[in-house]
Amino acid sequence: xxxxxxxxxxKKMKKRLPRKRYQHTQGVRYTAAALAMRYGADIQAASxxxxxxxxxxxxxxxxxxxxxxxxxxxxxxxxxxxxxxxxAKLGACYARQKYKIDREDILLAIQxxxxxxxxxxxxxxxxxxxxxxxxxxxxxxxxxxxxxMAFCDLDEAVYMILRDTLDYLEHSDRVIDDTSRQSFDxxxxxxxxxxGPEA
Ligand SMILES: [Fe+2]
Ligand SMILES: [Fe+2]
Numbered sequence: 001x002x003x004x005x006x007x008x009x010x011k012k013m014k015k016r017l018p019r020k021r022y023q024h025t026q027g028v029r030y031t032a033a034a035l036a037m038r039y040g041a042d043i044q045a046a047s048x049x050x051x052x053x054x055x056x057x058x059x060x061x062x063x064x065x066x067x068x069x070x071x072x073x074x075x076x077x078x079x080x081x082x083x084x085x086x087x088a089k090l091g092a093c094y095a096r097q098k099y100k101i102d103r104e105d106i107l108l109a110i111q112x113x114x115x116x117x118x119x120x121x122x123x124x125x126x127x128x129x130x131x132x133x134x135x136x137x138x139x140x141x142x143x144x145x146x147x148x149m150a151f152c153d154l155d156e157a158v159y160m161i162l163r164d165t166l167d168y169l170e171h172s173d174r175v176i177d178d179t180s181r182q183s184f185d186x187x188x189x190x191x192x193x194x195x196g197p198e199a
Contacts, residue, residue: 004044004048004100004101006044006047006048006051009048009051009052009099010026010029010051012099013025013051013052013055016055016058017054017055017057017058018058021054021057021058023136024054024134024136024137025050025051025053025054026051027130027134027135027136027137028050028051028053028054028127028130028131028134029047029050029051030047030050030134031050031129031130031133031134031135032046032047032049032050032126032127032130033046033047033050034151035126035129035130035150035151035154036123036126038151039122039126039154041122041123041126042105042123045103045105045106045109045123046123046126046127046130048101048106049106049109049110049113049123049126049127050127050130052091052094052095052099052101052106052110053088053091053109053110053113053127053131054087054091055091055094055095055098055099055110056086056087056088056090056091056093056094057084057087057091059087059090061083061084062083064083064084064086064087064090065080065083065086067090068086068089068090071090071093071097073086073089073090073093075089076177076178078175078176078177078178079177081175082175082177085114085115085177087114088110088111088112088113088114088115089111091110091111091113092107092108092110092111095107095110105121105123105124106123108121108123108124109121109123109124109126109127109128110127112124112128112179113127113128113131114131114177114180115177115179115180115183116128116158116161116162116179116180116183116187117179117182117183117186118182118183118185118186118187119186120158120183122154125154125155125158126154128158128161129150129154129157129158129161132146132161132165133146133147133150133157140164142160142164145160146160146161146164155187155190155191155194156191158183158187159184159187159188159190159191162180162183162184162187162188163184163188165180166180166181166184
């Protein structure tokens, strides 16, 4: 991949995204870079993925569905019902087509930033976590503990985020995507294998 001009990407995001979404994007960029430092991941890749992860989030639900059709992105029943879930898949597609990112690791980190997936790469876990903990996030009760954990044990932080997200979705009667459920099961098993069932 040719050298990517991060500042150029940042300017494009500033132009395209609503102000709040842009600020969130900045938060994810810097949090992802900090996590990459902590875990020895590629800082530049983490910054780019953080900057672009929500690049398709400014579209309306109808527009997201239209764009998915245009780019032939396969959609599940749940995704058709809740098109906002598709902003991650469409975001990865935009990153490739519009922003000329051809690194698969970055594209996957964008694609799975909302649901996670079983067996995520280090970069995927970093973006998934940075999206949840960046400094501008609305303060949720479990958030301070997850923020600390993110810099101690990333798998445990991923588990806590999936647990809290599923818990929230179950209590608010929202649709739970299959991939989120599979991710939770995977990280819960991983945790039990490492700590025993009592942990
Ligand atoms: Fe997102
Ligand atoms: Fe986000």
